[in-house]
Amino acid sequence: SAVISQKPSRDICQRGTSLTIQCQVDSQVTMMFWYRQQPGQSLTLIATANQGSEATYESGFVIDKFPISRPNLTFSTLTVSNMSPEDSSIYLCSVEVGQQAFFGQGTRLTVV
């Protein structure tokens, strides 16, 4: 199994600013995944982050808007840049261990 700690758990931010979300895992993992859950909707994959290489972004998501760091096998950050109200969502970090995905509790972001 895996225990994931995500920070912050929630934040209210002004439009035009940036927020960095941290994800810490209690074991070493090759891949870490970042998802977005917009209000009342399902989860959408933003990107896959491998240690030591550039993150791979899904269609509709770009590095300039959602830069990701993966400095080691237990940690990753996602930054939401130049925020607008449309970025208000829950952002979740996830890892796969033993054919099972584990999720952080999420970061509830509100942009005003």
Add this chain to the structure above:
Amino acid sequence: AQSVTQLGSHVSVSEGALVLLRCNYSSSVPPYLFWYVQYPNQGLQLLLKYTSAATLVKGINGFEAEFKKSETSFHLTKPSAHMSDAAEYFCAVSDTGRRALTFGSGTRLQVQP
């Protein structure tokens, strides 16, 4: 490409009644299939998973799901609904080539007293 379709964005049942939440998938390779539950203002919790072993999978809280390859389905059932089952349920698919999950749109289950 993988995809998941959950039929019915809202399902309402009476307490004690059968719960049936539908999920159909599309995958070019043998899939791994999952059901997750999300309670209000909480994170995702795994209910059960299918990873090519037994086609009938039992999960937590009395839920089970059956993998039917011929129907490309993985419907979630529970014989008797409880008030505490009210939540959002997500079906998801992955495969060995793409480790991330593709989620369905979710089904909100209401349980009426």
